[in-house]
Structures are given as structure tokens and as C-alpha cells.
Amino acid sequence: xxxxxxxxxxxxxxxxxxxxxxxxxxxxxxxxxxxxxxxxxxxxxxxxxxxxxxxxxxxxxxxxxxxxxxxxxxxxxxxxxxxxxxxxxxxxxxxxxxxxxxxxxxxxxxxxxxxxxxxxxxxxxx
Amino acid sequence: xxxxxxxxxxxxxxxxxxxxxxxxxxxxxxxxxxxxxxxxxxxxxxxxxxxxxxxxxxxxxxxxxxxxxxxxxxxxxxxxxxxxxxxxxxxxxxxxxxxxxxxxxxxxxxxxxxxxxxxxxxxxxxxxxxxx
Numbered sequence: 001x002x003x004x005x006x007x008x009x010x011x012x013x014x015x016x017x018x019x020x021x022x023x024x025x026x027x028x029x030x031x032x033x034x035x036x037x038x039x040x041x042x043x044x045x046x047x048x049x050x051x052x053x054x055x056x057x058x059x060x061x062x063x064x065x066x067x068x069x070x071x072x073x074x075x076x077x078x079x080x081x082x083x084x085x086x087x088x089x090x091x092x093x094x095x096x097x098x099x100x101x102x103x104x105x106x107x108x109x110x111x112x113x114x115x116x117x118x119x120x121x122x123x124x125x126x
Numbered sequence: 127x128x129x130x131x132x133x134x135x136x137x138x139x140x141x142x143x144x145x146x147x148x149x150x151x152x153x154x155x156x157x158x159x160x161x162x163x164x165x166x167x168x169x170x171x172x173x174x175x176x177x178x179x180x181x182x183x184x185x186x187x188x189x190x191x192x193x194x195x196x197x198x199x200x201x202x203x204x205x206x207x208x209x210x211x212x213x214x215x216x217x218x219x220x221x222x223x224x225x226x227x228x229x230x231x232x233x234x235x236x237x238x239x240x241x242x243x244x245x246x247x248x249x250x251x252x253x254x255x256x257x258x
């Protein structure tokens with residue numbers, strides 16, 4: 001039984017010094033994703049049902065490959081930031097919360113990495 | 127929690143969703159989150175498609191075949207709507223972050239515009255993609 005108030009418990013612990021970092025990173029990736037997504041959707045509609053060779057020809061252009069890599073980086077970064085907030089809002093068991101956040105961050109790195117390597121392989125090796 | 131002071135026990139959790147009438151702003155707010163989570167899963171489709179193209183012509187043809195099948199088309203149309211909605215509503219959020227359009231009237235109107243734009247873009251994309 002503690003007689004300390006909730007305010008008394010946190011007072012003096014100091015701030016984490018990164019209060020706006022998460023918010024700012026989510027906004028920056030959002031701003032980047034607006035033009036990248038529009039470009040991607042237009043491109044992908046052109047490639048609907050295309051052969052594999054059409055994809056590798058599309059990615060042989062370094063500007064295309066670069067934009068697609070940036071799209072993958074921004075998408076997975078933005079996505080894992082968003083999923084982290086969703087988990088923090090709805091999962092109240094500490095172990096599950098931490099575990100799920102770690103899982104989401106690792107999955108974002110893994111699938112983002114696979115996506116980038118795929119783009120580079122198509123760009124360099126056709 | 128035994129160690130919590132009495133005031134913390136049985137403290138009501140807000141918001142009490144069941145006592146509120148659904149409104150444009152509240153429904154679209156949760157839809158932004160739902161489409162965001164759906165897109166996180168849907169992005170794996172994109173990675174699958176890219177990894178298939180990087181693997182072999184046969185496997186890529188298999189993935190393209192799945193995307194052109196009934197379930198594939200339903201999945202892609204759902205993915206397209208989630209993407210267009212999250213994109214348009216995300217732009218609405220960026221305006222709010224700049225302090226623009228936060229009043230009740232404009233917030234409701236911009237929400238309707240977002241739903242109309244996302245629906246129109248989804249239909250347009252489906253027509254373009256499915257055209258012979």
C-alpha cells in the first residue's frame with residue numbers, strides 16, 4: 001500500500017527528451033508518401049498483368065528503382081510507427097505490448113529488407 | 127491492483143462508445159486506423175509481388191495469376207480503397223496539423239470529400255486495371 005499520489009511518483013523522473021520524435025517521424029514519412037504513393041499507383045496501374053520482363057525493364061531505370069526503394073523505406077517506417085501506437089493504445093498487458101512492438105519492428109525490417117533486395121536484384125540483374 | 131489507491135480501482139474507461147451516436151468525424155477517424163492496419167498487412171502483397179518478380183518468371187506468373195483471380199481481385203480492390211482512403215484522409219490530417227479546417231463544419235465536409243475521392247479513385251483504378 002503506497003500513500004504516494006500518481007503525481008508524486010512521476011515527479012523528478014524527468015522527460016524522455018524525445019517527446020515529439022515519434023510524431024515528427026510519422027509526419028515526415030507521411031509527407032514523403034503522398035507523392036511517392038501517387039507515382040507508385042499510376043505506375044502499377046500501367047503494369048497490371050504485365051510479364052516479368054516488363055517489371056525488370058521498368059526497374060532498369062535508376063530513378064524508378066530509387067523511387068521504389070524510397071517508397072518501401074517510407075512505407076515500412078510509417079507503418080511500424082503507426083502499428084506501435086495502435087498496440088500501445090489497445091494492448092494493456094506489459095509483456096504482450098513490448099513483445100508485439102518488437103515483433104512489428106522486426107517484421108518491418110525483414111519485409112522492407114526483402115522488398116529492397118528484390119528491387120535491387122531486378123534493377124541490376126534484370 | 128492491490129497497490130493502487132482506491133481512486134484508481136474501477137475507474138471508468140473513456141470514451142463510452144456505446145452512448146455516442148456515430149458521426150462522420152468519429153467513424154472516419156477509426157476508419158483511418160483500420161485502413162492503416164489493413165495497409166500494413168496489404169504491403170506484404172507488394173513485397174510478395176516484388177520478391178516473385180526477382181525470383182523467377184514461373185513464380186511471378188503464379189503470383190500474377192493469383193492477383194487476377196477472384197479472391198485476388200477482391201483483395202486488390204480492398205487494398206486500393208484502403209490506400210486511397212488512408213492517403214486522402216492522411217492529407218486531411220496534415221492540414222489539421224497545420225491548424226487548418228479543425229472547426230466542426232469544415233471537418234465534416236472534408237471527411238465527406240475524402241470518402242467521395244477514395245471511392246471514385248477506387249472505381250477508376252478498378253476500371254483501368256480490369257480493362258481488356
